[in-house]
Amino acid sequence: MRIPSRVIGGVVVAALLTQLTACGTLFWPDRRGQIDGKIDPVIAVLDAVGILFYVIPGLIAFGVDFATGAIYLPGGSTAQVAPEKLNEAITADGKVDKAKLQAILQSELGKNLPLNDPRLIQHRGSVEQLAMYGFKPAA
Structure with missing residues (x-):
């Protein structure tokens, strides 16, 4: 029994896209714990790609990244001298x-x-x- 290449390609693409769920949490785990800030456009686009192909995993990716704070760019640091x-x-x-x-x-x-x-x-x-x-x- 021969499986068409489109089916195999679809399964591979689906597997890769499910691995991108919560991109910010996976790619930049050191950003977790932030409360607010500027949204990282790279993470937002990668999460949006998940919505394009699979609505539920894409929404979960956005939810996880917002909940953990990994979607936000790292904040600047300040210092003071007396x-x-x-x-x-x-x-x-x-x-x-x-x-x-x-x-x-x-x-x-x-x-x-x-x-x-x-x-x-x-x-x-x-x-x-x-x-x-x-x-x-x-x-």
């Missing part, structure tokens, strides 16, 4: 010593930030902003 520590990087004439600032950030955050990079965007502040952070303006 203003008193940053005060050490301000020179007597009110300018910021980039070398001292870089050393403070290196010791506090454990990351080497290239403060001399020409792509670095610097914003100018006001006296009120300095006072809000506890700095004494000196110029």
Whole structure:
């Protein structure tokens, strides 16, 4: 008895698609546990492919990825340095010593930030902003 190649191909495609259920949970398990964020378009498209071929497994994939949080892109991280520590990087004439600032950030955050990079965007502040952070303006 000969089985048509279309039937074999259909079974193989069905098996592969059922393996893609909950793509985010399978591909990026480290994302599980997130509550919200931006939705990863790659995971959303892969889950939507499951809906195109099989409605129930596709909906289950979306449900699992949303429930586990694996569908969300990983969030950025933030870090804070006490203003008193940053005060050490301000020179007597009110300018910021980039070398001292870089050393403070290196010791506090454990990351080497290239403060001399020409792509670095610097914003100018006001006296009120300095006072809000506890700095004494000196110029």
